[in-house]
Amino acid sequence: MWVVFMVASLRSVSGGRLADPVEFEVGFVGEDGSEVRRRLVEVADVPFERVPAVRSFPSYRGQRNYPGLYWSACMSAHVEFESWLERDEAMALDFDASVVGFAAQPFWLWWPSTGRVRSHAPDFFARRRDGVGVVVDCRPADRIAARDAAAFAATAQACEWVGWDYRLVSGHDAVWLANVRWLAGYRHPRHLAEPVAQRLLDLFASPMPLMQAATRVGDPMAVLPVLFHLLWSQLLTVDMAVRLEATSIVEAGW
Missing domain, CATH: 3.40.1350.10 (Trna Endonuclease; Chain: A, domain 1)
Structure with missing residues (x-):
């Protein structure tokens, strides 16, 4: 980009x-x-x-x-x-x-x-x-x-x-960069918290909206930092050319 x-x-x-x-x-x-x-x-x-x-x-x-x-x-x-x-x-x-x-x-x-x-x-x-x-x-x-x-x-x-x-x-690209900047706030490995990370990876084996998955795993305040770290690490993927939001479709990156 x-x-x-x-x-x-x-x-x-x-x-x-x-x-x-x-x-x-x-x-x-x-x-x-x-x-x-x-x-x-x-x-x-x-x-x-x-x-x-x-x-x-x-x-x-x-x-x-x-x-x-x-x-x-x-x-x-x-x-x-x-x-x-x-x-x-x-x-x-x-x-x-x-x-x-x-x-x-x-x-x-x-x-x-x-x-x-x-x-x-x-x-x-x-x-x-x-x-x-x-x-x-x-x-x-x-x-x-x-x-x-x-x-x-x-x-x-x-x-x-x-x-x-x-x-x-x-x-x-302005949109891509804005998404990367947001995810960069969660780039530190301290955000890779288990078992939340594995539950998210399992859940996103089938694509679904970002916030829908976060609420299914637990309290979004605790889950979202893990989810964003997985997106930063590209273990999860999303369309980076579109602004990242609650309804963004996320899926496993493998």
Whole structure:
């Protein structure tokens, strides 16, 4: 449910020759806290979903962006963000059942461009269950200047060479995001209370309205947090393109 600015469009905006694979270098924080710098072809197996950020996230009076920390359920740890769009993307990555981990600002990418060396630190690196890495940048479409487009295009090309996916996110579907935000309030595993969870899973073996099932299991005040956690975990499913409400049809996710 991402609004993605196509990489092909980035290349047409950026113009110029992209660097060759051997010209790219990657810098990141090693296990001992020291700076590591390697050629792009040497970092395919680095677990960037678990590395510290390569730069700080400043906070100061009057700044236009909004940095903060998002607690990730799949990581059981906080992940930094620098804007509301990045926060929403962190939440989207956390909700994505195919993602097993992700980190913010995981590495610097360096490459030669028009007689000088350029650098870019992507916003996120995620690891999918199939082992494939996903590099994510977040930028509203109306704020992508030519220089930004060139950096995003170079990053997309580097990802293609190393075998990662690349995604430039400029927004999220409003209804889908509102549903995810609501469910994110119940993402902590403390909401997985038994035997209520199993009773809900059994009941939703046949699709039925959300509140109807909750009242059949017990007091909705106690049952609904469990139900919402199961929806967050996608053990239960619902149409996320439609606003979540009492009459939403829910069913088991297997």
